[in-house]
Amino acid sequence: MVMKSSGLRFAVVCRHNMNRSVQVHRMMKQVGLDVESYGTENRISLPGPVKSTSIKFKFGTTYKDIYDHLVQVNSAFYSQIKVLQMLEKNITTKSGPDQFQEADLNYDVIITLDPSSQTSVINELQRRPQETISRKIQLIHMPVEDELENVRDASHHAAVLALMLEESSGDFGEIPLIIERFNDVSQPDGYTATYSLFEGPTS
Numbered sequence: 001m002v003m004k005s006s007g008l009r010f011a012v013v014c015r016h017n018m019n020r021s022v023q024v025h026r027m028m029k030q031v032g033l034d035v036e037s038y039g040t041e042n043r044i045s046l047p048g049p050v051k052s053t054s055i056k057f058k059f060g061t062t063y064k065d066i067y068d069h070l071v072q073v074n075s076a077f078y079s080q081i082k083v084l085q086m087l088e089k090n091i092t093t094k095s096g097p098d099q100f101q102e103a104d105l106n107y108d109v110i111i112t113l114d115p116s117s118q119t120s121v122i123n124e125l126q127r128r129p130q131e132t133i134s135r136k137i138q139l140i141h142m143p144v145e146d147e148l149e150n151v152r153d154a155s156h157h158a159a160v161l162a163l164m165l166e167e168s169s170g171d172f173g174e175i176p177l178i179i180e181r182f183n184d185v186s187q188p189d190g191y192t193a194t195y196s197l198f199e200g201p202t203s
Contacts, residue, residue, distance in 0.1 A: 007034070008033070008034065008108040008109055008165065008166050009034050009035075009106065009107045009108050009109070010028060010033055010034060010035040010036075010107060010108070010109045010110075010111065010162055011035070011036050011037070011038060011100075011103065011107040011109070011110045011111070012024045012025050012028070012035060012036075012037045012038070012110075012111045012113065012158070013037070013038045013039070013040060013100050013110060013111065013112045013113065013117045013120075013121055014037075014039060014040075014112075014113040014114055014117050014144075014146070015039055015040055015041045015114060015116055015117055015146075016039040016041055016044045016045060016097065017037055017038055017039030017044070017059075017097035017098055017099075018039070018044060018046070018086070018090070018097060019086060019146055019148060019151055020113045020114070020144050020146055020151050020154070021037040021038065021039065021113060022037055022089075022090050022093055022094070022097075023089075023151045023152060023154075023155045024037070024111070024113065024144075024151075024154070024155045024158045024159065025037035025093055025094065026089065026092075026093040026155070027155040027156060027158065027159040028158070028159045028162050029093065030159075031159055031162075031163060033159075033162055033163070033166060035162075036094075036098070036103070036107075037094070037098070038097075038098050038099060038100035038103055039059065039097050039098070039099060039100065039117075040099070040100045040101070040116065040117045040120035040121065040124075043056040043057065043058060043059070044056060044057040044058070044059060044061070044066075044097055046066075046070070046083060047081065047083075049073060049074040049077040049078075055069075055070070055073065057069075057097075059096075059097055059098060059099040059102070060096060060097075060098075060099075061096055061097070062095050062096035063087050063090040063091045063094075063095065063096050063097070064091055064095075064096075065096075066087060066096075067084060067087040067088070067091070070083060070084065070087070071084070082148050086148060100117075100120065100121060100124060101120075101124055105124075105125070105128060105132065105133050105137070106133075106134055106135065107137060108135065108137065108138060109137070109138045109139075109140060109162070109165055110137055110138070110139055110140070111140045111141075111142060111158060111161075111162070112139070112140070112141045112142075113142060113143065113144045113154075113158075114143060114144065114146070115141075115143065118139075118141050121139070122139070122198075125137070125198050130200045133198075133200060136172070136197060136198065136199050136200075137197070137198040138165070138172065138175060138195065138197060138198075139195070139196045139197070139198050140161070140165075140179075140193055140194070140195055141193065141194045141195075142154075142157070142158055142161065142191060142192070142193040143192075144158070144191070153189070154191060157186045157189065157191045158191075160182070160185075160186075161178075161182045161186075161193060164178045164181070164182060165178060172197060175195050175197075176195060179193050179194070179195045
């Protein structure tokens with residue numbers, strides 16, 4: 001059953017906007033939350049069919065175009081490592097990977113899923129002119145391993161946390177207690193979250 005959002009805007013961020021952030025995006029979207037997802041790297045990187053190589057794409061390339069290119073490169077390899085299956089699901093969630101550095105940042109909550117993206121998000125928030133950020137932003141960090149088989153479970157936990165935040169209706173004073181309650185339930189499954197409040201770029 002899809003729930004109706006009460007108004008909080010969420011962004012979910014990982015490095016490439018290919019696996020973790022898209023799966024969390026999809027799960028949050030399914031429960032009716034207002035959410036977008038992003039990556040923070042300069043380019044999207046996927047493993048190459050030859051050991052120790054990679055294939056890179058520009059942000060803005062659609063998931064469909066990435067899928068078609070990988071099928072031409074080595075369909076059997078990318079099916080075996082489940083990248084094609086991942087992209088098929090991504091296509092149903094959004095058109096393609098987006099870069100956080102190009103986002104408008106009008107979000108109430110930004111959830112980062114790895115330390116690298118957490119650092120990049122904070123750096124980008126500090127870099128932006130204060131007048132371009134229209135609200136205080138709740139920064140939630142919930143580390144998730146970048147493994148296809150495990151991200152679905154992590155996505156469920158992230159969506160539960162987002163729903164708990166949604167129920168707070170943006171009351172910043174409730175956030176530490178919400179994080180504590182979430183960690184009590186999710187820590188046995190290997191997931192914990194931390195919280196900070198971004199009130200604007202430092203001078």
